Amino acid sequence: MLTHYMDLGWRSIRKTPVLSALMVMAISIGIGITLISLNVFQLMSHNPAGERSSVLHMTQLWSQGPDSWEEYSANLTYQDTMNLRQSDIPVRSVASFRSGGAIHAEGSDAEPEMRSIRVTDSEFFAMFSVPFLYGGSWDKSVDMEAAHVVVINEDLNRTFLGGGNNVGKIIYLDVTPYQIVGIIDHWMPRPKYYDVTNGSMNFAESIYVPFSLTPHEEFPVWGNTSGWQFEPLITYNDRLLSEKTWIQFWAELPDEDAQMQFSQWLTSYVEQQQALGRFTDNTRTSWMRLLDVAEYLTDSEVVPEDNRIMIGLSALFLAVCLVNILGLLLTKFLKRAPEVGVRRAIGASRRQIFLQHMVEVSLIGLLGGVIGLVWAWFGLTTLADHLGMEEALGRLDPSMWIMTPSIALGAAMLAGMYPAWVICRTQPSVYLKSQ
């Protein structure tokens, strides 16, 4: 019977091409706009950490003095970072910050390029599930005893070294030679959940160097450096000794026990520092907090407000389209009342009439959905073009393949329910007398 209803629906759609086109257009535009908003939202609100989201915790400390910032800084000071790194607490953790420099390789034709660099610890790759093509991270001992080793990504490997397994070869960061110990595959988490300082849609770095090199190499900071008191940074050492915050610190805390222990350890660390005259804001009862990835992304407001407004407005827009279609469907169905009268007289039940019309409405919805998907794709491409975010925005999220038909069918059925109900309650006798 379903195929029969589909056949009838399709005939009916073709019979009133203008009205049908109007309805399909209205629903497709509504769906298109909704899909665009949802797609952007999906992209922004995505949590690339997956199941590791609740395992990875960003450590934040209230190291500022009283009457300064009203919120936690996302970053830590160098001194706190070093104290955490050197502690004996058995927790896998990494410090990191974004830097940059001129990259070149000996014997390469490629001109030196400015690239962003992540200065971090050996566990970074394991903690954030970074895929290696060749080699691996540097030895854990390098985290304490600095060495000029580097992990680069495949793109850089191809540009400067012609691709292939180049572990053991040398590339230059500014004028300093670094030995390659690992080459990672294409890795581009969006949002860049381990550090959204430079924008959540910022690219992952192409070069990774040991954090232990920081005091020797004086890596420039390409992220935010925030200070709550006047502390001029004349030399790099000023920076290392200052209360300025600029380093992200992530800890792997797989269960509540681990979180509890780590919190306790941090609390006693803060007490110890208070004895040394730091952490002077006495208005507080706690000077530390741990945010898992999802909490960190929410706290960093990676989903722009505009996006939420758009979702609200597009939902309303879709509602207008639905009301519109509802009216048109009612028009169309009521015109068909005599035919329905005949069908009822010769034995169709209300349910059968209702189903017949719902199937027709669903067809319209699906057609609208398909065209809506085209609108959405077109809209997103244009949008990405305007925002210079082709790679991030200019594609449909895989979830849209489920989202589109559900929205299309749901919307159409919502709009079709009332007209179909009205028409299935047609009194057959009324329409049989006249022509």
Add this chain to the structure above:
Amino acid sequence: MLSMKKINKVFKTDLVETHALRDFDLQVEEGEFVAVTGPSGSGKTTFLNIAGLLEGFTQGEYTLDGVNVSRLNDNQAARIRNEKIGFIFQGFNLIPDLNLAENVEVPLRYRGFNSAERKRRVEQALEQVGLGARMKHLPSQLSGGQQQRVAIARALAGEPRFLLADEPTGNLDSLMARQVMELLEEINRNGTTIIMVTHDPELARRAQRNIQIVDGQVCDFTLYQGGDEPQAARA
């Protein structure tokens, strides 16, 4: 076959109460051909709608084919219409978008027959009305008489217990009307009960039995047998 006892149908509005049928009694036996006549507004249409289970009624008892159908819900009524009753309308009421075969097929689909069974019955029914060669035509390509024959085929395809015809020849010229009438008579001879509403006395005279409805009541009861003159009798 069909038995109506003290059927009352009252239409109510805020201001007036109209008795469309008043203590309406009627018995129709299996295989009868009954013509129902009456002036306009007498309750003919209401009778037809009630007999065809298209409308409910206010009081009384209606038994069809041994089953009490006085208080059926919508679904049950639809089911009985589909299986036991065939409708023929003045305006043919074919579905213009469907071709002849598809039109005849409509009630069979609602009955849930499989496609082979549907095909067999559609062909048989159209054959019977002499339109077997035109299955793929649209109603608009046919003359009025042909359209009415398709409507009859549609009514017959479900092999109903009785046919309800509402002015079946009202929209036809006399030649076509005669053909349609002959077809109905043939169907009746094959054993199908027919109730026909008409205001054409000429046509009514060809039925075995004539009923007149006046002011919602069966007022005149005439039995035609051979060439006898009509005899008035109280029902």
Add this chain to the structure above:
Amino acid sequence: MFTIKPVLSSLMRSRTGPLLLLLQIVLSVAIVANAGFIIQERLALMQRSSGIAEQSVLSFSLYNFGEKVNLPQQLKRDLEILRNIPGIKAATSTNMLPLSGSGWSDRFIDGPDPETAKSTPGFAWYLGGEQMVDTLGVNVIEGRNFRADELNHSITDSGMKALMSAPLAKEVFGEESAVGQIMYQGSDNQIEIIGVVEVLQGAWVDSDQFDYSVIQNIELNENRSNQFMVRADRRDVPALEETIKQALRAENPDRVIRNFNTLRELKDMSYAFHAVMAGMLSIMIILLLVITSLGLSGMVMFNIQRRTKQIGTRRALGARKRDIVGMFLVENWLICFSGGLLGGLLAMELGSQLMTLFSLPMMGWQWPAMTVAGLLVITTVAVLLPARKAALISPAIATRTV
């Protein structure tokens, strides 16, 4: 001429159609009013004056990776080279680029004791040479610019001089003149305010303190990485990128020179989200109006078909064509007005929800009012066409039994 009462009563009887129209108009008003308001707000943001000759200022960054480079000397040389390139009218190094979305911000305090001193609001903190004012093209309205011989090279030097943007000066000093005031950073660093510039925006277009800026006489010269801004005639700007690269590479090849952008380009990038938002909302409004008017026309047409006989009877009873058209128009206006009223209330409610949720300013009543007025015009056109068709219905229809 138009009698409302019969129209009203016929509306009351056939509820569904008018109700749907009403609903549609309510939602449309709510959407269009709010979207229009947001668009207007975004456009206003984008139209604020930056105080800068945006299209005539080219910015770029330079990174010295050479091993044995004397950074202060190099900067001095680079600036000389830039200033000697034909077409360049002024050039300066800078710690940050206006309108770029990234930069330095700071606060001053008004006394030497950090415990008791009052802090200024945060401001964009521009550090650059004596040519920064001319490069940006900002207008010094009070006091003076600093001179080349007053330049510092480190933020702890003494003899700090600063220019403030007028909005900041007004916020900090009120009606008092800013020129001659002494401000502090920490307890040791004194800064003398020597001038006020009319308008100078900072780096963050969404900041509440976007108009608060300070230019200080510090030419940082110890960094490997530097940013520059040069001022040229608008027509000369496109050719400058190559000229500058060649000139600076000829001086010293060991550097990366990149990120050439005019300040207008930076501004456009910074406002891209707002522009896209305004664009999307505008498209939404247009589509909405199209859909609403098409839907309305469709429904009116259906109404006419349903009421053909009634219209025919009216005509037979002496209604003129314009009376029929009028009947439909009055019907539409009634729905539009009541829908507009309800929609306006909904819009205001939505607006206040948006305000509390998203720190948007409160929408004025003008927005819903304007929307209703606009819808009135559009729906009138949408109704007029089918209504004129209705007026052509022949009075003879009435006598036929349909």
